[in-house]
Amino acid sequence: MTDGTPRQTLAATARGKYAPVQMHESEILRRGLDTFAELGYAGTTMRELARRLGVSHNFIHERYGSKHDFWRAVVDFALRDAQPALDRLLAGCRDDDERLRSVIVHLYRLAANDSAMNRLLTDESSRDSSRLDYLHQQFIKPFWDSIEPTVASLIEAGRIPGVPAHILYFAVTGPALALAQDPVADRLSPDNLPTAEHDRDAMADALSAVVLHGLLPPRQ
Structure with a gap:
């Protein structure tokens, strides 16, 4: 610099308390999602969020109101297209078998390709909190309501076991949540190739094939 002031000092001064953030909203929310997924809600401090976003x-x-409000904005951003995409998928299926198979393949691919949201759901699903209430009201219940008629029809037809709804929910979604467990998958991988470098869709499809073989075997 011509006046001898270090460049980084000027940059820090320019990013004052109320300086505009030169970052798209989607990037802010994506970084927030990564942080909540890695540290959990309790472990994510406002200071750490500010550090990772590079803001005051x-x-x-100032922008979202509170950490909880920011968490909700992050979740809304990450899951905003989930239910519309599922509704379109179900509308294009011919019968109940195809609906359940398509839902499981679709769900597992989503989980495999967005491990941050998957980790957040896994963590929050084990805690009784207002955040889980929000996830249930906004996303989990609409998801289950959309496929419950298909599940009920398949139970009545004897195609899948007639067990309580929450057991079937675990059977369908539990393996998807497990797709967030890359560290243990790395240790079990026979080729020593990090899970993150594997074809995520292929992993999801292999898992859905195993689940569907037990839950909804091919018709005789």
Whole structure:
């Protein structure tokens, strides 16, 4: 610099308390998702969010209101297209068998390709909290309501076991949540290739094939 002031000092000064953030909203929310997924809600502090976003400590409060409000914005962003995509998928299926198979393949591919949201769901699903209430009301219940008629029809036809709804929910979604467990998958991988470098769709399809073989075997 011509005046001898270090470039990084000027940059830090320019990014003042109320300076505009040169980052698209989707990038802000994606970084928030990655942080909540890695550290959990309790472990994610406003200071750590500010550090990872490269903003002032007041940024989250000024733009979103609170950490909880920011968490909700992150979840809404990550899952905004999930139910519309599922509704379109179901509308194009011919029968109940195809609906359930398509849902499981679709769900597992989503889980495999967005491990951050998958980790967040896995973590929050094990905690009784207002955040789980929000996830249930906005996403989990609409998802299950959309496929419950298909499940009920398949139970009545004897195609899948007649067990309580929450057991079937675990059977369908549990393996999808497991797709977030890359660290243990790395240790079990026979080729020593990091799971992150595998074809994520191929992993999801292999898992859905195993689940469907037991849950909904081919018709005789």
